Amino acid sequence: MAASLVFRLHDRGPEVVREVLLERGWKEYDQEKCEEEDWNLYWRGSAFRNSEYHNLLPWQRLNHHPKTVGITRKDCLARNLRRMRATFGSALYDFSPTAFILPNDYTRFLSEYNKLRLTRGLSAYWICKPVDLSRGRGIFIFEDIKDLVYDCSVIVQKYVSNPLLISGYKFDLRIYACVKSFHPLTVYVHQEGLVRFATEKYNLSSLHNLYAHLTNTSINKFGPFYKTEKERVGQGCKWTMSKFRHFLHSQDINELLLWQRINSIVTLTLLTIAPSVPSCPNCVELFGFDILIDVKFKPWLLEVNYSPALTLDCQADITVKKGLIGDLIDLMNYTLIDSLREKAYQRRGYTQPCFHANHPSHVSIPVLSKFKETKFQKRRTGSPSPQTLPLIKTLEKMNQRQSRQHAFVADYQRHLPPVDLDETHASRGRIVDTTANKTRTDRKTLNLILSPHSRTKVSVVNRQTCPALAPWLADNRSPHVSGVTDHDDTEIEAEMELARETDVSSSIRDIPHRGLGFRRSKLPNIYSGSHRPVKMERTTALNRQHIPPLRVGDFIRTFPFNTATLRASQHELDVKIVIQELHRVTAQLATSGRKLRREEEELKKDGEEDFDSLLWGPKEPPLLSQFFKPT
Numbered sequence: 210m211a212a213s214l215v216f217r218l219h220d221r222g223p224e225v226v227r228e229v230l231l232e233r234g235w236k237e238y239d240q241e242k243c244e245e246e247d248w249n250l251y252w253r254g255s256a257f258r259n260s261e262y263h264n265l266l267p268w269q270r271l272n273h274h275p276k277t278v279g280i281t282r283k284d285c286l287a288r289n290l291r292r293m294r295a296t297f298g299s300a301l302y303d304f305s306p307t308a309f310i311l312p313n314d315y316t317r318f319l320s321e322y323n324k325l326r327l328t329r330g331l332s333a334y335w336i337c338k339p340v341d342l343s344r345g346r347g348i349f350i351f352e353d354i355k356d357l358v359y360d361c362s363v364i365v366q367k368y369v370s371n372p373l374l375i376s377g378y379k380f381d382l383r384i385y386a387c388v389k390s391f392h393p394l395t396v397y398v399h400q401e402g403l404v405r406f407a408t409e410k411y412n413l414s415s416l417h418n419l420y421a422h423l424t425n426t427s428i429n430k431f432g433p434f435y436k437t438e439k440e441r442v443g444q445g446c447k448w449t450m451s452k453f454r455h456f457l458h459s460q461d462i463n464e465l466l467l468w469q470r471i472n473s474i475v476t477l478t479l480l481t482i483a484p485s486v487p488s489c490p491n492c493v494e495l496f497g498f499d500i501l502i503d504v505k506f507k508p509w510l511l512e513v514n515y516s517p518a519l520t521l522d523c524q525a526d527i528t529v530k531k532g533l534i535g536d537l538i539d540l541m542n543y544t545l546i547d548s549l550r551e552k553a554y555q556r557r558g559y560t561q562p563c564f565h566a567n568h569p570s571h572v573s574i575p576v577l578s579k580f581k582e583t584k585f586q587k588r589r590t591g592s593p594s595p596q597t598l599p600l601i602k603t604l605e606k607m608n609q610r611q612s613r614q615h616a617f618v619a620d621y622q623r624h625l626p627p628v629d630l631d632e633t634h635a636s637r638g639r640i641v642d643t644t645a646n647k648t649r650t651d652r653k654t655l656n657l658i659l660s661p662h663s664r665t666k667v668s669v670v671n672r673q674t675c676p677a678l679a680p681w682l683a684d685n686r687s688p689h690v691s692g693v694t695d696h697d698d699t700e701i702e703a704e705m706e707l708a709r710e711t712d713v714s715s716s717i718r719d720i721p722h723r724g725l726g727f728r729r730s731k732l733p734n735i736y737s738g739s740h741r742p743v744k745m746e747r748t749t750a751l752n753r754q755h756i757p758p759l760r761v762g763d764f765i766r767t768f769p770f771n772t773a774t775l776r777a778s779q780h781e782l783d784v785k786i787v788i789q790e791l792h793r794v795t796a797q798l799a800t801s802g803r804k805l806r807r808e809e810e811e812l813k814k815d816g817e818e819d820f821d822s823l824l825w826g827p828k829e830p831p832l833l834s835q836f837f838k839p840t
């Protein structure tokens with residue numbers, strides 16, 4: 210009997226995640242019936258604790274990478290972008306309105322304010338936002354510094370006062386980006402985002418009217434005109450991105466350049482933290498990028514949302530968010546069943562994991578028969594007082610849990626090739642085979658996540674422990690495994706067999722994508738990161754480095770996007786090269802206009818291209834190679 214996949218939602222939400230997973234046959238984790246480890250995906254709106262990263266087991270995944278606050282908190286983002294601007298120049302890092310973190314930057318703000326006032330008079334506008342609030346709370350716009358009043362840490366940002374309007378209404382774009390992995394950096398951006406409108410006409414002479422200046426749904430849904438049929442915008446305050454594309458077609462703009470600029474913003478923003486995010490192979494994260502477009506069609510980054518809202522307020526939400534979560538689950542590339550989890554349980558002597566597919570009525574089956582028997586015997590033979598019995602029971606349970614976790618982890622560690630953190634960033638492919646090294650480097654990896662004083666288990670962050678990790682590196686693992694001299698071969702075999710169980714390369718060969726899609730039949734297969742050598746199509750291997758799939762559902766791989774960026778991200782991320790490539794592609798798009806080189810592409814359909822990327826943005830995304838001759 211096979212184990213169903215199990216999801217765990219913190220605080221019972223978000224509902225759309227539950228809905229999508231249940232539709233796919235997953236089971237919801239039940240604290241009463243399930244053991245603490247008995248789940249595959251833990252979804253939380255808020256951050257996970259360090260210990261939760263540490264105690265992860267190989268079949269478990271979390272919906273947040275550690276330490277991404279550098280882009281998701283307004284002040285951290287402003288600081289990081291400022292640093293990147295200083296390092297790489299303001300020509301590229303010019304996509305975020307100038308920001309000051311107050312009270313610290315007050316003097317600098319004052320001088321900029323005075324400078325603008327001298328040159329422009331009173332026509333410079335500012336927006337003040339509390340650094341750690343969201344959904345438009347505490348935000349106000351001002352022109353005169355005497356109106357700047359704050360009692361907490363805020364950022365004061367230049368207000369983009371010339372936004373592109375649709376029938377007089379301001380709007381911004383919610384772009385969903387999924388970071389599948391930070392090491393190597395692997396990013397997907399969803400084709401179907403949202404367009405969020407203000408519900409009153411834009412007017413600079415009424416700065417206090419938040420319904421005209423803010424595009425947050427959480428604010429506008431309480432506005433007096435939310436339900437009114439508004440010219441061109443319609444009822445409510447949201448469009449799907451598809452609808453926005455129709456609007457763009459009616460404008461005389463280089464649409465592809467606009468999409469590419471937005472795409473660059475996502476990559477350039479992620480680059481600000483990518484080198485400092487610890488490697489955690491079992492994590493995946495969905496970020497919400499808020500982009501405002503001005504009248505010159507220049508996109509501006511307003512903020513990056515940690516846990517973007519997944520509430521379903523209207524039809525556009527339902528269409529976009531259900532598809533988004535479905536595609537995200539596909540991107541995580543789970544097996545249909547979790548034999549890995551099941552086998553681990555069996556090997557430790559527990560009967561079965563909590564949920565079983567095919568079980569009549571899907572009732573949960575007691576997990577720890579052995580354990581329960583022991584407790585039962587103890588209860589009969591020992592003589593604890595009735596008062597101490599609950600305490601003893603709790604302690605027993607805690608002990609059992611702890612030793613079981615240790616056993617799992619020890620078991621996995623025993624079979625694993627040693628990990629060298631340097632390998633993570635600098636020399637993957639090197640075989641490190643001393644126990645001393647292993648201990649030292651495991652600690653190093655963990656210390657990236659933990660405070661230096663933490664004591665911990667290693668399985669969590671060890672890339673090689675986890676079949677979920679960087680699947681396209683699967684082949685790279687073989688030399689590691691064979692190079693490990695202190696491992697028993699049979700154990701390695703057993704471990705590999707466990708991992709094989711999770712390989713679904715054949716079962717999800719044809720993940721469909723909604724909509725029209727491009728050259729679907731040519732897209733590479735999706736495969737898991739098992740140790741089994743996967744038969745790769747030509748387009749998925751480059752110098753024996755496996756390439757992540759080009760598209761999964763409506764998720765388009767936006768990084769790496771060419772051979773140079775693939776190479777620049779395989780070892781220690783070379784931010785400089787990535788930035789150069791982004792710059793080059795964007796500049797070429799700016800000059801090439803909209804003309805595709807389809808004919809040329811047709812000619813070399815079976816040709817030399819080992820690596821290509823779709824251009825994120827258009828509904829039927831063309832390949833980047835259709836624009837550029839390889840250099």
Ligand code: ADP
Nearest residue numbers: 306343344345346366367368369423424425512
């Ligand atoms: P929150 O996290 O509270 O939603 P945002 O930074 O996203 O904060 O700002 C809320 C809204 O305010 C945005 O959706 C946008 O409509 C408007 N806004 C924010 N910053 C600017 C800006 N610099 N220029 C113009 N409008 C802005």
